[in-house]
Amino acid sequence: MDRRAPLEGKVVIVTGAAGAIGRAISAFLAADGARVVTADLNDSAVEAVAESIRADGHDAWATTVDVTRDDGPESLVRAAVARYGRLDAIVANAGILSISPILEMPVAEWDRIFAVNTRGVFLCFQAAARQLVAQGTGGRLIATASIAAKMGSPFQAHYQASKAALLGLIRSAAWEFGPHGITVNAFCPGNVDSPMWGVIDRDRGALLGKAPGELFKEVAGRSPLGRTQVPADIPPLVSFLVSDGSGAITGQAMNVDNGVVMY
Ligand SMILES: NC(=O)c1ccc[n+]([C@@H]2O[C@H](COP(=O)([O-])OP(=O)(O)OC[C@H]3O[C@@H](n4cnc5c(N)ncnc54)[C@H](O)[C@@H]3O)[C@@H](O)[C@H]2O)c1
Incomplete structure (x- = not known):
């Protein structure tokens, strides 16, 4: 492995790539040698992210996705493979948040948060895993959770629960996909x-x-x-999780949070 380009040749999808953390991750992975598919609901913003990565001399291609649509992540994976010929990893990073006390929370708000943060990640993992299993190459499924998955905060029950559910998802998926050489992990940013x-x-x-x-x-x-903590604190861990060097790590939810949470 070339240590100056540890992700050379790898094709990685990043969802939520137009956001603060997704942008930082996409640029970092591309600089590490990956061919990055930047995907987001916000088409003009995600196109600008890919353009700026290309302007820096790296490889990125933008596409639009709505991870809440049943066929959204599946179409995304198909488009990535049509563009680059294969897939090595997905970083299911799209996420949303709102503040709502439980006593006043409309059930639709609970559902809206879960549709993106939990169901969206499930759909991304399922679509990517189908491709990775068919390729027979192994690969990486990575979710952006949060320290919210591990601690309570007032008025964020829906958000905390949506992120905590991802920890159950990665642990079970790690067992199902381990035999295929696919690792499944989450990382948990703090107060960025x-x-x-x-x-x-x-x-x-x-x-x-x-x-x-x-x-x-x-x-x-x-x-x-x-x-x-700033967005640039997050991508080095993500790059490591994508890399071949993380092959013995699966079912983990690693904090990258300035040490605010220590378990
Ligand atoms: N910012 C923080 O302090 C923090 C801390 C812990 C975890 N996180 C998590 O990190 C991830 C990124 O957060 P961020 O701060 O960059 O947020 P952000 O709001 O800047 O970016 C989120 C991106 O997701 C996209 N998105 C929303 N719904 C989508 C959908 N249905 N389909 C596709 N894309 C969609 C948005 O367009 C946006 O570009 C989220 O999962 C968030 O929960 C953030």
Whole structure:
């Protein structure tokens, strides 16, 4: 393996690639040598992500996907294989969040969050695994969970539960796909300085009677490292999980969160 291009030759799909974390992951994987299929609901934004990766001299191709559609991830995998001839990994990263107290939460809001964060990841894994099993090459199924999967937070029961469910998914999928040489893992970002955390700070902060910026500062301050987490902190772990070097790791949910959660 060329250590300067550890992902050379690998074809990797990243969903939610137009978002703060998906953008950072896509650019990093491409710089590590992967051919990256950037996929998102937001077609113009995801096209811009692929363009900027290509402008840096790396390989990326953008396509639109709605991971909530039954046939969305399947069409995505088909398009990736039509473009690059194979698949090696999927990073099921698309996710959404809202703030809603349980007493007032419309059931439709619970369903909306699960449709993207949980069902969407299941559909991505199923579609990618069908391709990987048919190829007979092994591969990687990777989900963006969150430290929310491992801890409670007020007014986010739907989000926490949607991410916690991914831990059950990866553990069972690891058993089903292990015999095919396919590893299945999740990674758990913490409090990332990003638009998504901007919503938490504003909406959860307001319900808790906090001034703008106060909640983010408070939770980020729980880190032993005493530093703010940024999107660029996430991709090195993802690149490692995609790489051949992670072949002995499966069924794991690794925190990349400044040490806020330690299990
Ligand atoms: N930002 C954080 O602090 C944080 C912390 C822990 C985990 N996460 C998780 O990381 C992932 C990325 O978060 P982010 O901060 O980049 O969020 P973001 O809102 O910036 O990006 C999410 C992307 O997903 C896309 N998307 C939404 N619904 C979709 C659908 N149905 N089909 C396809 N794409 C869809 C959006 O268009 C957007 O580009 C999410 O799964 C999120 O839950 C984020």
